Amino acid sequence: MSGPLLSVRDLRTHFLTRAGVVKAVEGVSFALDRGEILGLVGESGSGKSVTGFSLIGLVDPPGHIVGGSIRFDGQELVGLPVQELRRLRGRRIAMVFQDPAATLNPVLTIGTQMTLAVRAHDGVSERAARDLAARTLTRVGIPEAAARLDAYPHEFSGGMRQRVAIATALLHGPDLIIADEPTTALDVSIQAQILAEMRALAKESGTALIWISHDLATVSSLADRVLVMYAGRIVESGPVGAVLRAPLHPYTRGLLDSLPAMAAPGQRLNQIPGSTPSLLSLPPGCPFAPRCPRATEICRTDPPRVEPPGRLALCHHPLEAA
Amino acid sequence: MLGYVIQRLLQAALVMLAMSALVFVGVYAIGNPIDVLISPDATQDIRAAAIRYYGLDLPLWQQYLAFLGRLLQGDLGRSFVLNMPVLDLVMSRLPATLELALASVLIGAFIGIPLGIYAGYRPNSPLSRGIMAVSVLGFSVPTFWVGLILILTFAVNLGWLPAGNRGPTVEVLGVGWSFLTWEGLQYLALPALNLSLFKLAMMIRLARAGTREVMLSDTVKFARAAGLSELTILRRHVLRLISIPLVTVFGLEFGSTLAFAVVTETIFSWPGVGKLIIDSITSLDRPVMVGYLVLVAFLFVTINLIVDLSYALLDPRLRRGGRTA
Amino acid sequence: MTAFWNEYRENWVAVIALAVVVVVVSAALLAPWIAPQDPYDLANLDLMDARRPPGFVGSNGYVHWLGTDAQGRDLFSAILYGLRISLQMGVAAGAVALAIGTTLGILAAQAGGKIEQAIMRVVDLQLSFPAILLALVLVAVLGQGKVPLVIALVTAQYAYFARTAYGAATAERQKDYVEAARATPLPGRRVVFRHILPNCLPPLIVVGTVQVANAIALEATLSFLGLGLPPTEPSLGMLIANGFQYMMSGRTWISVYPGIALIILIVAINVVGDQLRDQFNPRLRR
Numbered sequence: 001m002s003g004p005l006l007s008v009r010d011l012r013t014h015f016l017t018r019a020g021v022v023k024a025v026e027g028v029s030f031a032l033d034r035g036e037i038l039g040l041v042g043e044s045g046s047g048k049s050v051t052g053f054s055l056i057g058l059v060d061p062p063g064h065i066v067g068g069s070i071r072f073d074g075q076e077l078v079g080l081p082v083q084e085l086r087r088l089r090g091r092r093i094a095m096v097f098q099d100p101a102a103t104l105n106p107v108l109t110i111g112t113q114m115t116l117a118v119r120a121h122d123g124v125s126e127r128a129a130r131d132l133a134a135r136t137l138t139r140v141g142i143p144e145a146a147a148r149l150d151a152y153p154h155e156f157s158g159g160m161r162q163r164v165a166i167a168t169a170l171l172h173g174p175d176l177i178i179a180d181e182p183t184t185a186l187d188v189s190i191q192a193q194i195l196a197e198m199r200a201l202a203k204e205s206g207t208a209l210i211w212i213s214h215d216l217a218t219v220s221s222l223a224d225r226v227l228v229m230y231a232g233r234i235v236e237s238g239p240v241g242a243v244l245r246a247p248l249h250p251y252t253r254g255l256l257d258s259l260p261a262m263a264a265p266g267q268r269l270n271q272i273p274g275s276t277p278s279l280l281s282l283p284p285g286c287p288f289a290p291r292c293p294r295a296t297e298i299c300r301t302d303p304p305r306v307e308p309p310g311r312l313a314l315c316h317h318p319l320e321a322a
Numbered sequence: 323m324l325g326y327v328i329q330r331l332l333q334a335a336l337v338m339l340a341m342s343a344l345v346f347v348g349v350y351a352i353g354n355p356i357d358v359l360i361s362p363d364a365t366q367d368i369r370a371a372a373i374r375y376y377g378l379d380l381p382l383w384q385q386y387l388a389f390l391g392r393l394l395q396g397d398l399g400r401s402f403v404l405n406m407p408v409l410d411l412v413m414s415r416l417p418a419t420l421e422l423a424l425a426s427v428l429i430g431a432f433i434g435i436p437l438g439i440y441a442g443y444r445p446n447s448p449l450s451r452g453i454m455a456v457s458v459l460g461f462s463v464p465t466f467w468v469g470l471i472l473i474l475t476f477a478v479n480l481g482w483l484p485a486g487n488r489g490p491t492v493e494v495l496g497v498g499w500s501f502l503t504w505e506g507l508q509y510l511a512l513p514a515l516n517l518s519l520f521k522l523a524m525m526i527r528l529a530r531a532g533t534r535e536v537m538l539s540d541t542v543k544f545a546r547a548a549g550l551s552e553l554t555i556l557r558r559h560v561l562r563l564i565s566i567p568l569v570t571v572f573g574l575e576f577g578s579t580l581a582f583a584v585v586t587e588t589i590f591s592w593p594g595v596g597k598l599i600i601d602s603i604t605s606l607d608r609p610v611m612v613g614y615l616v617l618v619a620f621l622f623v624t625i626n627l628i629v630d631l632s633y634a635l636l637d638p639r640l641r642r643g644g645r646t647a
Numbered sequence: 648m649t650a651f652w653n654e655y656r657e658n659w660v661a662v663i664a665l666a667v668v669v670v671v672v673s674a675a676l677l678a679p680w681i682a683p684q685d686p687y688d689l690a691n692l693d694l695m696d697a698r699r700p701p702g703f704v705g706s707n708g709y710v711h712w713l714g715t716d717a718q719g720r721d722l723f724s725a726i727l728y729g730l731r732i733s734l735q736m737g738v739a740a741g742a743v744a745l746a747i748g749t750t751l752g753i754l755a756a757q758a759g760g761k762i763e764q765a766i767m768r769v770v771d772l773q774l775s776f777p778a779i780l781l782a783l784v785l786v787a788v789l790g791q792g793k794v795p796l797v798i799a800l801v802t803a804q805y806a807y808f809a810r811t812a813y814g815a816a817t818a819e820r821q822k823d824y825v826e827a828a829r830a831t832p833l834p835g836r837r838v839v840f841r842h843i844l845p846n847c848l849p850p851l852i853v854v855g856t857v858q859v860a861n862a863i864a865l866e867a868t869l870s871f872l873g874l875g876l877p878p879t880e881p882s883l884g885m886l887i888a889n890g891f892q893y894m895m896s897g898r899t900w901i902s903v904y905p906g907i908a909l910i911i912l913i914v915a916i917n918v919v920g921d922q923l924r925d926q927f928n929p930r931l932r933r
Contacts, residue, residue, distance in 0.1 A: 058546055090549030103544035107562045116558055117548040168548060337772065462917040464864040466871045467906050470891065474899060581777035585868055600872060603787040615784065622776065
């Protein structure tokens with residue numbers, strides 16, 4: 001089959017709250033090939049997680065997808081009946097969440113939870129489901145997996161718990177895994193381990209991966225391509241190396257400058273001045289204008305238009321590619 | 323685990339001791355029981371003899387010690403009025419109350435929990451609003467008033483069910499039970515329904531609140547992302563997650579049900595301990611009052627203990643290491 | 648405040664309930680002026696008029712819209728006066744319980760250590776013990792009358808307030824600004840009145856509303872069991888109890904109308920309390 005695995009066009013997800021309409025995702029478009037690893041980067045509130053949840057139709061109310069298209073393997077997901085979406089979830093598109101302590105049910109054994117996930121799609125016997133669960137746990141590096149099926153989540157360490165969650169996502173050999181900040185809640189040393197393992201697992205099984213993170217450094221070590229989100233929009237996208245070496249958007253530049261690893265020893269870290277704007281009252285022009293060092297009059301009045309795909313930057317005054 | 327059980331047992335014993343002292347002082351220290359024991363026209367001699375006979379001339383702490391000593395031997399004293407051992411009296415009435423309380427708690431749980439889960443799952447649907455209206459009513463409307471309406475509707479107007487008394491019982495293990503025959507069940511139906519209304523309302527409310535909270539949790543989101551059907555999520559994940567507070571309340575409510583049975587038993591002339599305590603209060607039959615209260619306190623402490631221990635069974639996180647009570 | 652009311656207004660059931668509470672309370676307050684008959688003035692009563700159905704025209708030419716009771720009293724008037732007594736008891740018990748409970752709760756939270764332990768142990772023990780049993784025993788011991796009844800109701804209810812105030816105060820205590828206020832040499836009293844008490848108020852208002860309704864229900868229950876107020880001061884509960892014996896013979900109105908009045912009052916208060924609870928609960932805020 002040709003064409004990208006996932007193609008998102010002009011996705012818009014809004015939250016209808018008492019205070020007004022929060023446009024959490026406003027016109028997001030991107031494509032993803034089979035086996036590709038895509039990093040989705042942004043500050044909290046940038047709409048990166050909502051984008052991830054929109055893909056599998058799990059946006060919390062009062063949020064709704066109000067427009068756009070999500071084509072997965074040729075099938076349109078926006079407006080798909082819940083039952084058919086459910087058949088895709090876990091089987092072809094799986095998800096891993098931020099905090100494994102919160103995602104796993106504390107009062108069920110991990111065996112039970114994984115068995116439920118297996119049998120959600122395959123009418124196999126309890127035994128066969130447990131066998132599959134044990135094999136998958138072994139794949140993610142949990143020793144004595146068969147014996148540990150009877151353990152409860154609290155009997156695992158944080159890193160092991162996240163491995164259980166990853167194993168649950170891998171059970172049905174999905175085409176796409178959406179990982180929403182899966183290492184943020186873990187210790188730094190374990191973060192690196194999980195990162196490496198995820199990359200290996202994805203490459204070995206040909207699974208495409210969308211890695212959502214606020215941390216550009218994490219994404220750079222993992223992803224093939226990166227999308228940078230700000231205020232519900234993708235402000236820059238491109239191959240990870242190019243974006244890191246020569247960002248086009250002033251916001252990406254700002255993010256890079258605030259990374260400790262990028263600064264020379266002893267040098268002050270450069271914070272982006274100001275804070276994320278309220279999605280309820282965005283400025284009429286470019287949403288980043290109030291914080292942007294390069295902003296001019298046009299930035300405050302006219303929203304920047306999208307450049308043709310390839311290297312993309314949503315900006316009136318992109319930085320020169322070096 | 324064993325250490326935890328022993329620790330809880332000791333605590334329970336302490337609470338019992340405190341309760342018995344409170345009850346004793348509360349009932350004996352105020353008022354003079356002798357006034358209701360003998361006729362006001364009785365001579366001083368008869369009066370003095372009666373006081374000596376019942377030990378009412380001793381200092382209060384001695385009366386309490388004697389009471390405690392007898393308590394430990396299962397001797398709760400004799401009813402002033404009926405002149406029979408309080409323990410026998412209470413025990414003969416207890417099965418009727420236990421049966422009634424158990425029936426109503428079961429009705430409350432088996433109807434209330436599913437309704438509450440539904441109301442929490444679809445908080446804005448018309449049916450959920452209806453369920454919550456029933457729950458608000460069940461909470462606010464006094465039990466005795468519901469009892470009257472039940473009698474008026476099902477016994478007086480429709481004539482479907484008996485209005486009161488216990489009806490025939492079947493002897494099992496030397497105790498009479500109503501639920502074993504169809505006729506007995508008919509007598510049990512209205513009082514049990516009456517007494518269950520409050521529990522029903524409470525179970526609905528708790529199950530709804532728990533479900534609402536759990537439905538927003540990452541656990542449910544993760545289960546959904548794994549493609550589990552909504553029914554499986556509700557049955558396997560949500561029910562287990564909300565069961566811990568439910569069991570607690572279920573247990574505690576069983577105790578308070580025993581107490582609220584006082585009202586239901588009075589309305590439906592159900593021959594349980596509740597009617598006994600009302601009768602003993604109106605006739606100032608202190609040993610029966612004290613005996614009843616100590617027994618209820620005992621049941622309470624026992625139930626609390628069982629609830630605490632079943633926590634450990636339901637929540638694997640508590641199985642190792644103690645819980646601070 | 649306006650925003651609060653605007654949010655409240657969105658729930659029309661709660662608005663109706665609030666209106667009902669206002670109407671019922673004013674009717675009870677104004678009973679001596681708006682009741683067609685003084686039900687306790689024996690000169691007004693005629694036994695010939697006893698147990699007449701609703702709409703009956705009495706010997707004095709007055710139409711008894713809700714019928715008459717066993718003594719020939721106009722039921723509508725008796726209900727208005729009964730409401731008065733029920734509300735009196737409920738509000739008195741609620742207010743005293745609020746004062747005592749809040750004091751104990753905040754004291755426990757502020758004092759800490761042994762005092763905290765002692766107070767909260769007793770409160771928890773009492774919370775696990777059914778209120779009605781406690782009230783029953785106290786009424787039995789103290790005898791009948793308004794004061795013993797209020798004592799019984801307060802004893803049965805103060806623990807809820809103590810728990811609530813304690814919870815709110817401990818949560819408040821851990822916040823930085825209280826820590827800061829403590830660090831500066833302000834007298835403890837000022838911390839309590841300026842910082843802690845105002846923040847305990849929302850939950851206390853909710854509990855207070857619900858507890859007034861509970862006190863009214865509990866009083867009615869005790870009166871129904873014959874352990875409440877003396878017959879000279881018949882609350883709604885006693886009116887219902889008096890009518891109970893005539894129910895089987897089909898004269899249902901004597902019990903039913905006072906009962907409906909009682910239910911309307913209690914349910915309305917509870918609905919208002921529920922709405923307040925939802926509005927005060929930040930976790931349910933949208």
